[in-house]
Amino acid sequence: MRLVNIADVEPNSMIAKPVYDSKLSLLINKGVKLTPGILKKMIESDIRHLYIQDSYSEGIILEPMISDEIKLQAITIMKEIYESQVQKQNQNTDTLREATIRKLKDLVDDIITEIYSKTDERYYSTEFMGVEIYHYNHAVEVMILALLIGRKLGLDRERLIKLGxxxxxxxxxxxxVPQEILNKKGKLEPHEFEEMKRHVDYSYHILKELTxxxxxxxxxxxxxxxxLDGSGYPNGFSGDQIPLLVRIATVCDIFSAIVADRTYNTRISVDTAIEILRSAAPLKIDQDVFVTLLQVIDMYPPGTLVELGNGKLCIVIRNNPNSPTRPVLREIIIGKPADVSEEIDLMKEFTLFIKKVVPRLPSE
Ligand SMILES: [Fe+2]
Known part of the structure; x- marks a missing residue:
């Protein structure tokens, strides 16, 4: 299984992860062969990426650290909260029901339990594809990453829940925020960006009454x-004015926004996102938090296409937990079915190294 842009999907590929509609019901289940009709439907629904199973990704399993079931529950609650706010925005009834917050808190607690049960694993996102699911997906990813970093930094469970x-x-x-600004493809105009920045005040206002x-x-x-350098918003706070828990959430928010950015046809790879973040640390973001992020995420998730220093094209099969830049690979020869028995373990092949992530197969 591997993640591909919808523009690169071959008509006979098989869906490897379900796609959901705007009500979070199944739009297309896994195992379905993609026909031109289904592809058209998905493009119309603004679904831009898919997990597919093809001959090159045969046998590659993306096993999420946090189960799809629990993530879908989190996405459902976020959708409920989000939509209740959209409906209320012209009235003065801001208070979210305390019960929804309790439900969300229980879920964060469950996710912490899952994280504690898997000590050595590194996290990679197995994103939910669906109509209008993007914002909820991002919120859930930021929460999970924040919990992983918080745990690594030694926060106790009570503080982890607050962080999550x-x-x-x-x-x-x-x-x-008006939909046309929120979902705009391309760069925001200055006045639109000002409105987008107001989401922080809106968030605070929505949540302030909740005990x-x-x-x-x-x-x-x-x-x-x-x-950290005072260049942020809304207050332009800097240095010690920004507490650790906030710094964690900020790093996770930026990282998740980069890797899940849908405005480009080619997704930004994890290693590139890390380099973008590295240039921001330590002036803008917390250096220790950034270094901890490197310890909890998977640099080359299974299914990633990479080019080796010797020019060979490979696909990542699985990672070596203690060596995030040296996973186990399989060579890809275009036009030839993959030899699933042939593995290249970069922990054993010391002269080989990953040169770069390749966004798509040459024939795609
Ligand atoms: Fe934000």
Whole structure:
């Protein structure tokens, strides 16, 4: 299984992960062979990437650290909260029901339990594809990454829950940003960007009455776009004015936004996203948090296409947990079915190295 841009999908590929509609019901299940009609339907639904199974990705399994079931529950709750805000935005009934927040808190707690049960694994996103699912997916990814970093930095469970809640709810105010700005393809005009920045105030306003939400979580919501050098918003806070939990959420938010950016036909790879973040640390983001992110994420998720230093094209089969830049690979020869028995373990082949991630197969 591997992630491909919809423009690169061969008509006879097989869907390897379900795609959901705007009600979070199944649009297309896994195992379905892609016909031109299905592809057209997905393009019309603005679905831009798919997980497919083809001869090159035979036998490659993407086993998510956090189960799809629990992620889908989180996405469903976020959708409920988000939509309740869209409906309420012209009225003065801002208070989210405390029960929804309790439900979300229980879920964050469940995700912490899952994370604690898998000590050595590195995280890679197995994104949910679906109509209008993008914003909820991002919120859930930021929360999971924040919990992984928080745990590695030694936060206790109580603080992890506060961190997770702040991280997942930080962008809830985007429900009040006009759709045409929120979903605009391409660069925002200055006045549109100003409106987009207001999502922080909207988020804080939506959440401020809730007694079930801690002040630390609220702080994350309010400050998640501040930067250490004072160049962020809304307050232009700098240095010590930005607490650790906020710094964690900020790094995760930026990282997740880069790797899940849908505005380009070619996804930005994890290693490129890391280089972009590296250029921001330590002036804008927290250096320790950034270094910890490197310890919890998978640099080359299974299914990633890579070019080796010797020019060979390969696909990542699985990772070596302690050596994130030296996974196990399989060579790809275009036009030839993959030899699934042939593995190249970069932990054993010391003269080989990954030169770069390749966005698509030469024939795609
Ligand atoms: Fe935000």
């Amino acid at each position: 809640m702040g991280a997942i709810l930080a962008d809830i105010g985007k429900s009040r 079930g939400l801690s002040s630390l979580s609220r702080q994350i919501v309010l400050l998640h776009h501040e930067k």
